[in-house]
Each structure stands twice: as structure tokens, then as C-alpha cells.
Amino acid sequence: MTDQVAAAVATAFRAEWGQVVATLIRMTGDWDLAEECAQDAFAAALERWPRDGVPRRPGAWLTTTARNRALDRLRREAVGAEKLRRLAVLDAPDSEEGGDENGVGDDRLRLMFTCCHPALGLEAQVALTLRTLAGLTTAEIARAFLVTEQTMSRRLVRAKTKIRNAGIPYRVPPAHLLPERTTAVLGVLYLLFNEGYAASEGADLVRRNLCGEAIRLARVLAALMPGEPEIRGLLALMLLHDARRATRVDASGVLVTLEHQDRTRWDPGEIAEGTEILERALLEGRPGAYQVQAAIAACHASAAKAADTDWAQIVALYDRLALLVPSPVVHLNRAVAVGMAEGPPAGLALVDALAESGELDGYHLLPATRADLLRRMGRDGEAADAYRQALTLAANDSERRYLAGRLAEVT
Amino acid sequence: MRYVLMLCSDVSDETVAGQDPDMVGCGGWTEDMERRGILRGATGLRPSSDATTLRVRRDEVLLTDGPFAETKDQIGGFSVIDCADLDEAIELAAAHPWARVGQIEIRPVWQP
Numbered sequence: 001m002t003d004q005v006a007a008a009v010a011t012a013f014r015a016e017w018g019q020v021v022a023t024l025i026r027m028t029g030d031w032d033l034a035e036e037c038a039q040d041a042f043a044a045a046l047e048r049w050p051r052d053g054v055p056r057r058p059g060a061w062l063t064t065t066a067r068n069r070a071l072d073r074l075r076r077e078a079v080g081a082e083k084l085r086r087l088a089v090l091d092a093p094d095s096e097e098g099g100d101e102n103g104v105g106d107d108r109l110r111l112m113f114t115c116c117h118p119a120l121g122l123e124a125q126v127a128l129t130l131r132t133l134a135g136l137t138t139a140e141i142a143r144a145f146l147v148t149e150q151t152m153s154r155r156l157v158r159a160k161t162k163i164r165n166a167g168i169p170y171r172v173p174p175a176h177l178l179p180e181r182t183t184a185v186l187g188v189l190y191l192l193f194n195e196g197y198a199a200s201e202g203a204d205l206v207r208r209n210l211c212g213e214a215i216r217l218a219r220v221l222a223a224l225m226p227g228e229p230e231i232r233g234l235l236a237l238m239l240l241h242d243a244r245r246a247t248r249v250d251a252s253g254v255l256v257t258l259e260h261q262d263r264t265r266w267d268p269g270e271i272a273e274g275t276e277i278l279e280r281a282l283l284e285g286r287p288g289a290y291q292v293q294a295a296i297a298a299c300h301a302s303a304a305k306a307a308d309t310d311w312a313q314i315v316a317l318y319d320r321l322a323l324l325v326p327s328p329v330v331h332l333n334r335a336v337a338v339g340m341a342e343g344p345p346a347g348l349a350l351v352d353a354l355a356e357s358g359e360l361d362g363y364h365l366l367p368a369t370r371a372d373l374l375r376r377m378g379r380d381g382e383a384a385d386a387y388r389q390a391l392t393l394a395a396n397d398s399e400r401r402y403l404a405g406r407l408a409e410v411t
Numbered sequence: 412m413r414y415v416l417m418l419c420s421d422v423s424d425e426t427v428a429g430q431d432p433d434m435v436g437c438g439g440w441t442e443d444m445e446r447r448g449i450l451r452g453a454t455g456l457r458p459s460s461d462a463t464t465l466r467v468r469r470d471e472v473l474l475t476d477g478p479f480a481e482t483k484d485q486i487g488g489f490s491v492i493d494c495a496d497l498d499e500a501i502e503l504a505a506a507h508p509w510a511r512v513g514q515i516e517i518r519p520v521w522q523p
Binding site for chain 2: 173177
């Protein structure tokens with residue numbers, strides 16, 4: 001029984017924390033007070049739910065409890081007009097969903113856009129999102145980003161101070177700002193996901209769980225903004241990548257390339273869900289960079305064997321992506337696909353042209369890609385030189401061990 | 412002649428950075444200057460950690476968290492605006508022609 005209640009509180013925490021904090025920020029305008037009162041509400045749930053039973057609508061119970069807690073605190077401290085004004089807002093019969101000018105009125109959405117406001121540094125955006133929306137503690141976020149708790153705490157305090165003092169509005173941006181601000185939110189979620197994806201098996205659990213947190217927040221965002229296919233594109237992309245997370249390094253932590261991953265260990269549930277979400281998003285006929293990247297990931301995920309991969313289709317998708325995101329990294333990935341679709345010499349010509357441009361100087365995947373193409377063409381001496389060059393540039397340990405293994409094959 | 416006095420401080424000095432202007436006693440000087448008809452306007456600013464720096468390049472608004480720190484940059488002028496929030500301040504600053512050639516630091520004015 002108690003176990004069941006504890007599980008119910010844990011479930012409610014994951015599902016409702018962001019909503020409770022977001023609503024309390026709207027009501028009080030005070031981020032610290034909102035977090036503290038949300039914490040108090042969950043503590044109260046642990047105490048009262050075993051006795052009174054789990055409420056029918058846990059989220060509403062938690063929000064009401066947190067609001068009453070905020071009222072108590074403000075009444076105790078209330079001096080001055082500002083506090084009285086806040087009290088008046090809190091005391092008013094629930095002024096639910098006032099709605100911003102574009103009609104999107106969910107508090108979590110307001111919180112997401114405020115956390116990812118471009119006037120905040122990217123690190124601060126990520127930290128605020130994890131603290132206020134996902135409910136991670138400061139210590140957990142510090143562990144996830146490999147900094148001390150003190151550093152993370154300062155980062156969070158500074159970000160909240162800036163929101164208050166610089167006048168960053170707590171709202172969903174108006175229509176003319178919405179597209180670029182939505183892009184900023186998606187950028188933060190994708191960064192979160194990639195941090196988790198790059199984490200090694202031995203890394204802290206919180207760090208590895210960043211993928212799950214990013215997917216969870218993307219689901220919330222996709223549900224709140226159903227008219228934006230790019231949000232679903234990102235969700236699909238993350239699901240399709242996450243499906244093969246377990247196979248991307250071997251038992252000893254060495255990188256395993258897509259070609260050699262054990263496809264029977266890819267998560268079929270995530271692949272099916274990601275593919276379906278992507279297909280529906282594409283039906284809207286507004287493909288953006290995330291949808292195209294998800295489509296590339298889907299091409300890989302749908303090939304039962306590496307040899308079955310539809311490389312011509314992938315080249316076509318990279319052509320599309322290069323128009324949307326004219327970055328040299330996209331051109332490098334396109335060169336890899338061309339090397340598979342048309343043979344290594346065609347890929348090598350593109351890689352050499354990129355090297356000539358100097359745009360990717362210092363990027364280890366440029367010589368690594370070149371090395372793989374040369375190896376497949378049987379030009380072992382040149383391949384070895386390129387692998388050595390890649391090794392001097394690569395920082396990630398599992399990638400370095402992969403490159404060292406390849407170098408040994410050609411020398 | 413008219414002059415602008417720029418009140419600067421070493422931001423790494425915690426005892427000075429972010430000080431409430433009233434605590435330092437700026438008010439007395441201001442009142443004295445007003446009495447003598449010398450002061451044309453004055454305001455304290457929030458610390459540079461609350462600043463946002465803006466540039467417009469190729470019609471794109473680029474924002475950075477913090478001040479325009481480079482020491483070789485110098486202040487060339489200033490405007491005081493009154494608007495609803497930072498989003499509006501960003502839009503107004505982005506429309507300033509200077510945003511296309513230089514950069515504009517948006518710093519909140521100290522309000523008790």
C-alpha cells in the first residue's frame with residue numbers, strides 16, 4: 001500500500017512538477033517561491049496521500065496545495081504594495097488559462113519559452129529547463145553537466161536574477177516572434193538529448209537520462225503546439241536515435257559505427273513510434289531541418305541489414321537538408337552518403353573539396369571520413385595518415401579507440 | 412559644453428558590482444547638482460550581468476547574454492527608452508540603425 005502511494009507520488013512528480021512550478025510562477029512572479037512551494041506540495045503529498053488516498057486529479061491537488069502554501073508565506077511576510085498585489089492574484093478564484101495574444105495559454109509553455117529566451121546564455125537555458133520543467137535538483141544538473149554544484153547553483157541564480165531584473169516576459173511569444181523562439185526551444189531540447197547521447201555507459205545515470213528527459217519535454221511541447229510539425233520532427237528524430245543508443249558502443253566502450261551495430265538490439269517500439277510521428281508530421285508539407293534529419297534516421301532504422309540501406313534516398317535527403325542548413329558538417333555527411341551510394345571515389349572527391357575550403361579545419365570527422373573512404377579504396381598508406389590526423393584531433397575516448405582500431409587495420 | 416559622466420566599476424570587485432546606488436550615496440550628489448541646475452538627467456544601471464547585447468547582421472537579430480565586454484569597444488552614445496519588457500526593448504533596439512554597424516547593449520535601469 002505505502003509502496004503504491006510512494007509510486008503514485010513519484011509518478012505525479014514526473015508528470016506534474018513542471019505544471020505546478022509553471023502555474024506558481026505565473027501566479028506569484030517569483031521563481032524561487034514557486035519552486036519552494038512546489039517542493040512543499042510534494043512533501044505534503046508524501047505525508048497525506050498514504051492517509052487520505054491518492055486524489056482523483058493529483059495535478060490539481062498539488063497545484064492547489066502549492067498555491068495555499070504560497071498564500072501562507074506571502075501573508076506572513078506581506079508588507080508593501082507588490083506583495084499585496086500578488087496576494088490578490090493568488091486569492092482570486094482560479095483565473096485559469098488567461099491565454100496569451102496568440103491563444104496558447106498553457107503555463108508550461110510559458111515556462112518553456114521563458115527558460116529558452118535568447119537573452120539568456122545557452123548553458124543557463126539548459127539548466128533552467130532541467131530545474132523548473134523537468135524537476136531535476138541542482139546537484140543532479142551539476143552532475144549531468146560535469147560541473148560543481150556550487151557552479152550550477154550560481155548559474156541558476158544568475159539566470160533567475162536576469163529574468164527578473166532585465167524584464168524577460170513570462171509568456172508564450174506573440175505570433176511574429178513565435179517561429180524563431182520555437183526554434184530556440186527545440187535547440188535546447190536537442191542539445192539536452194545530445195548530451196545524454198554522448199554520455200558513456202559508465203557516466204552518471206542522471207547524465208544518461210538526459211535523453212529521456214529531452215524526449216519527455218518534446219512530447220509535452222508537441223502536445224501543446226500540435227500545429228508545429230518541426231516539434232514532432234525533433235521528437236521523431238530523438239526517438240529514432242534513442243532506439244539504437246544501446247548499440248552505439250561495444251562492451252568495452254569503443255564506438256560502433258552504424259554499419260556494424262547489432263540491429264536486432266535496436267528498440268522496435270521507439271522506431272515504430274518515431275516513424276509514425278514523422279510520417280504524420282511530413283503530411284503537413286512543411287518539412288524543416290528536424291523532419292529531414294528524422295527522415296534520414298528513419299532510412300537507417302528501416303534497413304534490417306546495413307547492406308539494405310537506401311543510400312540514394314539518403315543522398316536526396318541530405319541535398320534537402322543542405323538547402324535548409326547550409327553547414328559544412330551537413331556537406332560532410334552528404335559526402336559519406338554519396339560514398340555509399342555511388343562508391344568511395346565520388347565521396348572522396350567531395351571530402352577533398354571540403355578539405356580544400358578549410359571550413360572544417362580542426363574537425364576530427366573530416367580526416368576520419370577521408371580515412372574510411374581511402375581504406376575502402378585500398379589506399380592503405382594514405383588512409384593510415386588520415387586516421388593518424390583524426391586521432392590527433394578527436395577528444396572523445398570511445399571515438400579515439402575506434403580510430404586507433406581502424407589505424408591498426410591499415411598498418 | 413555638455414558632458415556625459417560615465418560611472419564605471421571593476422565588475423570583479425564584489426563590494427562594488429551590483430551596489431544599490433542609494434547605498435553608495437549617489438543621491439546626495441544628484442540633489443546638489445539638481446539644485447545648482449547642472450544635472451540634465453541621471454540614472455543608475457543594473458549590473459552588466461543583467462545586460463543583453465544586440466547586433467543586427469543581414470537582417471538577423473543576434474543576441475548575447477551579458478555586456479559587450481571587449482575592451483577596445485567604447486560607448487558612442489546612449490538612449491533611454493521606456494517600454495513594456497525586454498522583448499519590446501529588443502525590437503526597438505533592433506530598429507536602431509546603429510545595431511547594423513555596431514552593437515547595442517540593453518541594460519535595465521535601476522528601479523528600487
